[in-house]
Amino acid sequence: MYRRIMAFDFDGTLAVNGIVPAEVERALAQCRDSGYVLFLVTGRRYETVPLGSLGHLFAGIVWENGAVLTHAASGEIYLPFGQLDVRLFKAIEEAGIPFERGLAIAATWTPHDQALWRILSSHGGSASIEYNKSAVMVLPPGATKGTGLERLLALCGLSPRNLAAFGDAENDLSMLTLAEVSIAVADAVPTVIETSDVLATAPGPQGVLEILKQYPLGGKFLDIPLKRERPIVLGQTESGAAINIPAAQLAGRNLGVFGNSATGKSWMVGLIAEGLHHEDYQVLLIDPEGDFRGLRVLPRFVSISGDRASLPPPSAVISLLDEGGVSLVLDLSQYPISLRSHYLAELIRTLRPLRDRKFRPHWIVLDEAQEFLLEGGEVTALLQPLLESGGWAFVSYRPDRLSESVLTSLHHLLLTRLTDRQIGDCLRARCGVCSLQGASLDQVPMGSALLCGGEIVRMRPAIRRVPHIRHLYKYLDVPLPPGKRFSFRTEKGHLGIEAASLYELSRLIPTLPLESLEYHDRREDFVKWADWTLGDGGLAARLRKVVNRHYQGDELREALNQVVSTHYEEISQMR
Helix, strand or coil, rough: CCCEEEECCCEEECCEECCCCCCHHHHHHHHHHHHEEEECCCCCCCCCCCCCCHHHHEEEEEEEEHHEECCCCCCCEEEECCCHHHHHHHHHHHHHCCCCCCCCCCEEEECCCCHHHHHHHHCCCCCCCEEECEEEEEEECCCCCHHHHHHHHCCCCCCCCCCCEEEEHHHHHHHHCCCEEEEEEECCCCCHHHHEEEEEECCCCHHHHHHHHHCCCCCCHHCCCCCCCCEEEEEEECCCCCCEEEEEHHHHHHEEECCCCCHHHHHHHHHHHHHHHCCCCCCCEEEEECCCCHHHHHHCEEEEEECCCCCHEEEHHHHHHHHHEEEEEEEECCCHHHHHHHHHHHHHHHHHHHHHHHCCCCCECCHHHHHHCCCCCCCHHHHHHHCCCEEEEEECCHHHHHHHHHCCCCCCCEEEECHHHHHHHHHHHHHCCCCCCCHHHHCCCCCCEEEEECCCCEEEECCCCCCCCCCCHHHHHCCCCHHEEEEEEEEEEEEEECCCCCCHHHHHHCCCCCHHHHHHHHHHHHHHHHHHHHHCCHHHHHHHHHHHHHCCCCHHHHHHHHHHHHHHHHHHHHC
């Protein structure tokens, strides 16, 4: 999925003397047929490239060094930066400078550039000069190969974060800078060679052919290291060294984020989401518990929520991702638990065409994954074909419940404390790509995490851009998943009664048998539930005071009722 768009300069890169070798054209056709989207980017005047059979391969063409765009699907022609002032054309003509006029530019060659500079200086109009070896172009302000291609990608609903660009000359630099991956042929000018991530060993079209065979047709585009990596900062080691993961690895690989409740998983996921969004990657967070809605304060990051009646259908969610181009939190906390899997299944069905056509969103997070990705489940089956393309993150406190196919698809693990050794053993057995041998997952300090890929690195998480709202009030009224609810019992066994929210707990305390309240108070179960499951240290501290006072009978009931009811009201007022 990642790096599936390619843009090519024409003269000196794809072509020599205006001719594209047949073997290069065949390689381009193979790329197009295997799902790549191709663009041509040239400094030539509109429709002066002899495309022939090559033309149908391109989804669009950037002409006149970015000043003219053609969109293949619509057949439309665009001049996004306007045209040169007619008075400027007249001044060039009167100066006796030979030039060719395009739809939006004027083109000549050295040594006439010096006269052009003098005309532009005295004319006072808005224009710029761009060099392509010996060719000289006068352009509307803002027009470059990079800006023109950026506009064309936007017209097509595509992202530069999926782009690999090929070039050889000075005027290709803006396009190469725009791209995620920049590639130079062997005879490129020094500045292009210095800028590019990959340098072909052969010149011109043969260099293009070499790279196409080695990387996109060889399935190794993701393996190219970048000179301009976009690092997502995760935290620091104990010695203060920064720990980061390249954005490309997140967008092209799969990540598992696992740990006990309230040990920092959501903090880490939010941290990564903020970083990727800041670097212009599109993020989708599927949020069953409302942990991430605070991200909506970021520009172009929206949150959608609602119950069965008001939550938009999956098709509307995908349309927003497609046409709006925003990052999105899909908050399912108010949606009925029994219907979430069906909704998610339909969302994945609707999402697949967007990823196949436009390679977005770049990073998709499924929180509380253990509720959906069970062995043999509908969501698991629908997700399976999409895992190979990468860009997924699965968050869970019970990764041992996830389908084996999901666990074996992971390339990285981000772990907080996991006290259940059986879960650790499961990860060691199933996540073979991530070496966990010898790692004491139950000994990870609170406020720390382990990043596991080729090696294990312990870190303290970095500071978030957005205040983390986990556990502020989501558990007040919204039902918790079955595994996180408070289950009442006595010494004799379970009562068959559960509190799925703080509201339900406040309503149950006045009616429950005293022996059950005393049983749980004596074992500090209320404290543990508030601290470990709800992540509410304030409530846990209040409940611990009740424990320490050794209340019995109705005094205990009254004390518990007072603490829970008061806390509920206080948090409710913060909404």
